Amino acid sequence: MSDKRKEEPQMRPAMPMGRGNFGRGNMPVQKAKDFKGTLYRLTHYLKPHKYRLLAVLLATILSTVFGIVAPDLMGKATTILFNGATGHGMQFGAILHILLVLAILYIFSSLFTYVQQYVMAGVAQKTVYELRKQVNDKLSRLPLKFYDGRPNGDILSRFINDFDNISNTLQQSLAQLISAVVTFVGVIVMMLTISPLMTLVVVLTLPLSIIVTRVIAKKSQVFFKGQQRSLGKLNAHVEEMYTGHKIVKVYGHEKKSINQFKEINEQLYGFAWKSQYVSGLIMPLMNFIGNIGYLLVSVIGGLLVMKRAIEIGDIQAFIQYARQFSQPITQLSSISNIVQSTIASAERVFELLDEMEEVAEPKDATVIETPKGEVQFEHVQFGYKSDAPLIEDMNIDVKAGQTIAIVGPTGAGKTTLVNLLMRFYELNGGKITIDGKDITHLKRSNLRSLFGMVLQDTWLFNGTIMDNIAYGREGASEEEVIQAAKSAYADRFIRTLPDGYNTILNEEASNISQGQKQLLTIARAILSNPSILILDEATSSVDTRTEVLIQKAMNELMSGRTSFVIAHRLSTIREADLILVMNHGKVVEQGNHHALLAKGGFYAELYNSQFTANSASNVVRVI
Template identity: 45%
Template sequence: MSMEDAPGSKARAFGPTMKRLLGRFRPFTLAVVGAVVLNAVGIVFTVLGPLVLGQATNLVYEGWVSGRMEGGRSQAEVVADLRAAGDTTMADMVAAMEIVPGAGIDFAALGRTLLLTLAVYLLGSLVMFLASRILNSVVQRVMYRLREDVESKIHALPLSHFDRMKRGDVLSRLTNDLDNLNQVLSESLGQIVMSLLTVVGVLAMMFTLSWQLTLVTLITVPLTALVIGLLGVRSQRQFQAQWKATGVLNTRVEESITGHDLITVYGRDRVTKELFDAENDDVYRASFSAQMLAGLMMPAMQFIGNLVYVGIAVVGALQVASGQLRLGTVQAFIQYSRQFSQPLAQLGGMAAQLQSAAACAERVFELLSYPEETPDTGTATLPERPRGEIAFEHVAFGYSSDSPLITDLGLRAAPGTTTAIVGHTGAGKTTLVNLLMRFYEVDSGRITFDGVDIAELRRSELRSHMGMVLQDTWLFGGTIEENIAYGKPGATREEVVAAAEACYVDHVVRTLPDGYDTVIDDDGGNLSQGERQLITIARAFLTRPTVLILDEATSSVDTRTELLLQQAMQTLRAGRTSFVIAHRLSTIRDADTILVMAHGDIVEQGSHAELLERGGAYAELHAAQLAAGGSLDGIED
């Protein structure tokens, strides 16, 4: 997969992504249904609130009107007198009321109505709080499982995947995308459910009060759809661009931090800053456009709501004046219109957030869709005490199908022997080791371990008998003891110290304030390069592997330390099959067999003395080393 085809480089369909995302809620269907039911009950209470409050308004207004009338008369007699006097409008209004002339405001009934209103709203809030708590719990469980799946996927991907995908973009998917998805779901899912139920409940209540005013309110729906159609699609594209640009920027930051020394040495500070500024500007522009479009949603919805409010006020006033509605009913309807337009406005605002979440979800699901390593179905086992005989039989391999690197390689390493591998850059030295460790699978032929095809072994069993020390040291945040014991969980302090002493790192550790309990940075920044390399060698020493792989293991230490390591590695290699990739001939001079590789093939093999005597490729490398002052600089992998 090229970087042009990387996740986030193309906008994808919103519907399928959200369907896949909601599918992750299926195991929690019962909890979700329970939350929806509770929300529905809460909405019922909330919808009843304006109706009860409208009754309180009627009690106040109609009580005030009745108090200004002469007592001892019936409502019908008052209406008849008003009509006789020619005041038809007032007569219609009084006829629609429920009054007793001269009675005034019934404060007892008003008090009961207000208490009922308070109880309705409190119960509605309590029930919806419980529903929100349940939904948030479900969201966090879904995100917990999604993070688990992503973490498991990272470990299940083949090494070749990381060769083609930038580390910063992977980190962006694991952090920014998942965090944004978590935030949107936590804030929006419950609100979406509540808004949809509110729209349905309020709409039903409005139809029971006045179908004419309901039709005025429904003008909101097509206008809302128009706003979402115009702004939503555009915001989705911008959110896609935003998160893609964020991944690119994270890659730049990660490279700038890890390569800070080289950037400074080569005077690339200004160029690096210019590249960062350009990529940061891409993030700014995409984010600005996305947030601007998202920010327009809510004001547009509020404007539509205000238009509807004006329409309801005008039509409602005319209906009150004609006696078709009571004043409290219009007041309740105005509240219902707000309850109707507010969730629509919220849905419009959340549509932009969902577009952002969909963009992030697409990138995460893309990662989860990458093909994993071939299934580990091996049933073969190694002997309880393996000898360490390694053989390559007619092995062919290429990193891509159209450019094979190794065509027909044969090699046999006897148990307990040391095989050194040298050659120019791209000769295939490290590839040989990657195939042996099953970081990559051979295209044809086979590799055997004590006569057993390693493809028939489980990777975990194969690697449990191997130790590896690389040129690039890797230490994690923790104590020195924990770093040395990384390959052997449960190792005692005595075992750790013994390994450190054998690799000449013990004296370095004891000079530190806390000794083996010294906490180091996750990149070992508070240790020198040589000290970090010593720790990784001690780590391999502690595991006592059957097969040992040293890939430029001493290239980062000084000459004096290298001499100490030579002695340590001789002890480490004793009785073990060892493969050593090195460009310092001093580290491979005593190897049992030296392989010279070129273009994926072994062009020479033999001992140091034999190869020098032949005067071939190895002799040329040796001469180049001498000419360079004792180093084969420029020919290592």
């Protein structure tokens, strides 16, 4: 497992924030390369919802303002009670009126909070829905070289984790950001109306809180990075050990594996408890600083009450405001990290949307209604890199119904030829025609519907055997699926399974054998009834008996169809109509088996080397 994979930071969905969220705020934050540009681009997706966002803004402001006014009214009620208790007469009507107003304020505050969350949830989900839809459509338009050059995990991470990150931030953090700003401004205004002197005392504690937070955050950041790095190593180790579980058991590496796990787990434990311990110091220290502020406020407030500068209820209201004063600062600190991570996620999503797409189809793209299967390569040139040509001036003429074998050493360009044929890659020069029509003038969907593929690496999805075979042709009936399975010699083994055609294959289809998987893919190809067939050494990893069955099924599948057979074992393609011998991207020889052997060239060398190797192998078995 590469170090890059082990140490890759894991994107996690944003979580709701509260006063105790410092630990998360100190986690390593992934930052965007172009923060402003990405933020501006993301806001474009919010433009269709501008009126809803306006409603969210208004609801958040009203909800926050109602919450800010409440302590001032409670202070007034306290003053009335205090005055009544000291012999000035109890004004129950005034107290009742204040309590009624407070109840209305709290109800409206809750109502507007609900409206804000409801509307914002709709905006967030619709925005992410549209963005996800665009990315999904984009992925279907990207060329094969994009997928060849990207790890599947990276694409999945962008499509799942990054979208979750954006969704949660839009739904939660945006409203919290507005609320935090309004609360911060509102609380300062209300404190100033009560006592500028006490406000100054509270504000002076702010720089001390910031300094303490920064110092501790800087120290904890080192441990959090170590924690993420160790977590990545642990995940990679566990994945490797469980994926290769049989190999580990066979070679007796269980003890070594356990020791490795213990070592990495101890590293993770060390970083984890240190990071949590250090970041956990923030809240107690913040509370300590806050309590010093409350102490000073209480002393100064008491002196001001004695001098009749303020009322007793004003102290109560001010202390409540002082407690609210640190909350928006805490929220803004946490939100800033989450916003950074979210913009980074958005940037990764936009990178997908900006990827180079497949060459657009011409407006007058045609279809082949009744394909014959004639294929011509005319002066074809291709290279994965412009300065490193792989195929130069390739010319091939394939008649309908012929079987064409493509042979050659590893890296000769055999699979590349097939990818060009199906237009997964674009040519650098020359052209390929099917039934006389240039494939670049055909609709891609029509072009690819002409082909059926049976590859060495079988692909079956999590579902029933019936569904996996039916994948070959949309709308196929149950009878057609069963007939295709019979033609592929798969019906017999399917019926021996507990649930027959309704047997569910797991994600890796490991609950059936390799040969059985191959028979199912052949059945799928038979059902699709293609005009041109591509076979890529479909029998290389199965036993001899199963190979015979697969060869029978393939012979039936190839009957009357143009077939391209990529072969590594040359003994399997002796009956091919035409054998293309490739080396370094060029067709160095072509002809039938007997003609190429008689020529005594590159094919004869390959064939004889395999024959010699097989003979030696048989001798070893006998000895």
